[in-house]
Amino acid sequence: MANTSELGESSSPSFHNYASAASAVKLASLGLIMGISLLGNASLSLLLLKDSSLHKAHYFFLLDLCLADVVRSAVCFPFVMASISGGSAWPYSALCCKLVAFMSVLFCFHVAFLLFCVSVTRYMAIAHHRFYYKRMNVCTCAAVICMVWTLSVAMAFPPVFDVGTYKFIREEEQCTFEHRYLKANDTLGFMLMLAVIVGTTHVVYVKMLCFVYDHRKMKPAQLVPAISQNWTFHGPGATGQAAANWIAGFGRGPTPPTLVGIRQASHPGNRRLLVLDEFKMEKRIGKMYYIISLTFLILWAPYISSCYLRIFVRGAPVPQLYLSAAVWMSFAQAGANPIISFLFNKELRVRLRACFPSCLGTQTPMEPYCVT
Numbered sequence: 001m002a003n004t005s006e007l008g009e010s011s012s013p014s015f016h017n018y019a020s021a022a023s024a025v026k027l028a029s030l031g032l033i034m035g036i037s038l039l040g041n042a043s044l045s046l047l048l049l050k051d052s053s054l055h056k057a058h059y060f061f062l063l064d065l066c067l068a069d070v071v072r073s074a075v076c077f078p079f080v081m082a083s084i085s086g087g088s089a090w091p092y093s094a095l096c097c098k099l100v101a102f103m104s105v106l107f108c109f110h111v112a113f114l115l116f117c118v119s120v121t122r123y124m125a126i127a128h129h130r131f132y133y134k135r136m137n138v139c140t141c142a143a144v145i146c147m148v149w150t151l152s153v154a155m156a157f158p159p160v161f162d163v164g165t166y167k168f169i170r171e172e173e174q175c176t177f178e179h180r181y182l183k184a185n186d187t188l189g190f191m192l193m194l195a196v197i198v199g200t201t202h203v204v205y206v207k208m209l210c211f212v213y214d215h216r217k218m219k220p221a222q223l224v225p226a227i228s229q230n231w232t233f234h235g236p237g238a239t240g241q242a243a244a245n246w247i248a249g250f251g252r253g254p255t256p257p258t259l260v261g262i263r264q265a266s267h268p269g270n271r272r273l274l275v276l277d278e279f280k281m282e283k284r285i286g287k288m289y290y291i292i293s294l295t296f297l298i299l300w301a302p303y304i305s306s307c308y309l310r311i312f313v314r315g316a317p318v319p320q321l322y323l324s325a326a327v328w329m330s331f332a333q334a335g336a337n338p339i340i341s342f343l344f345n346k347e348l349r350v351r352l353r354a355c356f357p358s359c360l361g362t363q364t365p366m367e368p369y370c371v372t
Helices: 004-048 057-075 078-085 093-126 129-135 140-155 188-214 240-248 278-314 319-343 346-355
Strands: 166-169 173-175
Touching: 004 057, 004 078, 004 166, 004 319, 004 346, 057 078, 057 093, 057 319, 078 173, 078 319, 078 346, 093 140, 093 173, 093 278, 093 346, 140 188, 140 240, 188 278, 278 319, 319 346
Parallel strands: none
Antiparallel strands: 166 173
16 A cells, blocks of 8 residues: 555656646647747738739638638637646636637638639639639639638537537547537537538549640640731631631731721630640649648548547547647648748749848849749
């Protein structure tokens, strides 16, 4: 009995020291994630709002992602830090826990739904370029973003009324879904919806990759110059294709007498064909968004796997170290998007140096950016 008592007394301080060290590491890492997320997303959001040359459809979606991550980092993460500081306990009311959990789940589903919509628009930009440039305007982007937020609220709101209970999970040190065994579970539908949306997003990107692969050996469009024997575009030796090319903006030479008063198309949005430079730009944008989608999958997959394990296996023992690492990886996703965007998008890097030369220590002139 004496030996057992001495062993308990000696192990208690070591356990206390381990818990204190683990809490310090968690607070430091979450503070770092929070700082990177706020600084990166705020900088990218300011750049997208300030630079008029970036007011394009695909950047409107990126702006929405960044603003959502800013709110998530500023609203949800401080409560997690407070629970860690309080010894893995929730220091606030149950209603506050539900609101914080609602916000966390809302932003998770928002990213999933928005990345799915972006994947569809990327496929449209490559496979149906003319339709994409004709329909994807500011109003369409606003409608898509509103639809995404509506679907996200619809997925995150029912647990507020205990349809999939929001509770403080001590092992995760956050308020979120209470994942229970399948027969007593009411969160399986939410997890299945998340998995389906993420999987479908990658299916769309695979389809886009197959489209590009199938068309990689196609010859560039041969444009017939708007030249005719007598500029009448009728009779022997003249074709209607020449007149059509001239009106579309591909013709060379003076205005034909029979087409005086008809304006030649020059705006990029009116082009009928996806030229090589535009195709390369769309591929780069698609690559950036796919890496964002892949990063979302990689960072959330361990946590989602642990949720499914607790749902399908009764009393499944999830190692605490694995669960903590999985939760913190899901937190890190909030700061990943601006890093990926600046690394894989040359246009954003150039515009950042041009708009904030004093902060970056450069004196880049404000010249129009041209994709080559």
